[in-house]
Amino acid sequence: MNERDAELADFRSLIRDRLDALWPQLRVVDVRLRPDEDGYGEPVLMVDLIFRGGAPNVDAVMDAERHLHAQIFGASDAFPVFSFIDEKEASALRRGAR
Numbered sequence: 001m002n003e004r005d006a007e008l009a010d011f012r013s014l015i016r017d018r019l020d021a022l023w024p025q026l027r028v029v030d031v032r033l034r035p036d037e038d039g040y041g042e043p044v045l046m047v048d049l050i051f052r053g054g055a056p057n058v059d060a061v062m063d064a065e066r067h068l069h070a071q072i073f074g075a076s077d078a079f080p081v082f083s084f085i086d087e088k089e090a091s092a093l094r095r096g097a098r
Contacts, residue, residue, distance in 0.1 A: 007076070008033045015047065015068055023064045026056045029087055035078060045078040052087045 001009070012031045019028045030050035038044050047068070065082050072080040085093075 004035070008035070011045070011072055011076070014071060015049075018068060018071065019049070019064060022067065023060045025060055026064060026084075027052045030090070038079070043078040045072060045076065045080045046083070047072070047080050048083045048085055048090075050085050050087055050090045054086070056084065 012033055015031050016028065019026055026049070028049050029052050030048075032046075032048040032050065034046040034048075036044050036046050061084055068082070069080055072078075
């Protein structure tokens with residue numbers, strides 16, 4: 001495992017642990033991370049949070065995003081960009097991408 005993959009695995013674990021402990025009502029079933037660049041060439045980390053059971057509570061989403069943003073951006077030069085995706089939609093997107 002190279003250094004970048006290890007960093008992504010660490011972020012994935014941090015995100016899952018924080019979400020499960022602080023916002024279990026979000027019911028996150030998967031965390032997908034993709035390093036990318038914004039329109040100015042600055043590093044971003046695309047964070048897809050796949051959840052189960054319908055739309056999560058907006059307040060919980062905002063709290064989680066704010067908390068995780070500080071955790072990730074404090075440990076990385078990449079700005080995190082969050083997406084909350086329903087598990088059924090994620091499955092449909094995977095099927096459509098084939």
